[in-house]
Amino acid sequence: DQQVKQNSPSLSVQEGRISILNCDYTNSMFDYFLWYKKYPAEGPTFLISISSIKDKNEDGRFTVFLNKSAKHLSLHIVPSQPGDSAVYFCAASQGAQKLVFGQGTRLTINP
Amino acid sequence: SAVISQKPSRDICQRGTSLTIQCQVDSQVTMMFWYRQQPGQSLTLIATANQGSEATYESGFVIDKFPISRPNLTFSTLTVSNMSPEDSSIYLCSVQGGKIGYEQYFGPGTRLTVT
Numbered sequence: 001d002q003q004v005k006q007n008s009p010s011l012s013v014q015e016g017r018i019s020i021l022n023c024d025y026t027n028s029m030f031d032y033f034l035w036y037k038k039y040p041a042e043g044p045t046f047l048i049s050i051s052s053i054k055d056k057n058e059d060g061r062f063t064v065f066l067n068k069s070a071k072h073l074s075l076h077i078v079p080s081q082p083g084d085s086a087v088y089f090c091a092a093s094q095g096a097q098k099l100v101f102g103q104g105t106r107l108t109i110n111p
Numbered sequence: 112s113a114v115i116s117q118k119p120s121r122d123i124c125q126r127g128t129s130l131t132i133q134c135q136v137d138s139q140v141t142m143m144f145w146y147r148q149q150p151g152q153s154l155t156l157i158a159t160a161n162q163g164s165e166a167t168y169e170s171g172f173v174i175d176k177f178p179i180s181r182p183n184l185t186f187s188t189l190t191v192s193n194m195s196p197e198d199s200s201i202y203l204c205s206v207q208g209g210k211i212g213y214e215q216y217f218g219p220g221t222r223l224t225v226t
């Protein structure tokens with residue numbers, strides 16, 4: 001039972017353009033959503049989060065959008081930079097307990 | 112965010128043996144989490160470790176296979192017992208943090224290969 005899904009295993013974007021990573025979830029009890037970035041041989045690094053009572057949160061080049069009715073969230077990166085090349089995981093939480101992760105999307109930024 | 116270290120960073124072990132992974136945090140934390148990332152897969156929570164109480168295991172994970180210790184508020188260990196090649200994974204510890212405590216911060220991970 002995959003409660004959090006990232007349907008795109010990979011995404012390739014040109015440097016300077018917008019990267020959009022998508023995530024769907026099935027559990028309506030999730031109340032907090034997070035995005036992590038992971039480089040090889042490192043642990044996941046927290047990027048940005050959003051509470052279920054909001055529909056948008058912005059932090060510099062990163063913006064997360066939440067559509068509760070569609071049970072969908074997305075991460076926008078503008079402009080994309082070569083250092084953004086990594087695997088991105090979305091995660092969901094219910095009541096500050098465990099995180100449930102998606103399968104990850106490998107983002108490649110091309111020069 | 113907390114600074115988290117793990118030892119060892121990687122290891123190659125023979126089947127049937129056990130490995131203990133250490134997780135050290137630079138500040139006191141109530142809850143610590145242990146995750147596993149199998150090759151090409153997502154992160155899966157193994158157990159939640161609170162200081163002074165038994166760890167809480169997720170479905171599919173048992174204490175006999177993955178015993179956890181939490182002797183104080185800055186340290187925890189995870190043991191992978193009686194290893195098989197299927198245990199080859201990255202093992203990660205994390206702690207809660209952030210403004211309202213919903214965020215988790217991860218250590219660098221321990222890459223385990225079982226031959």
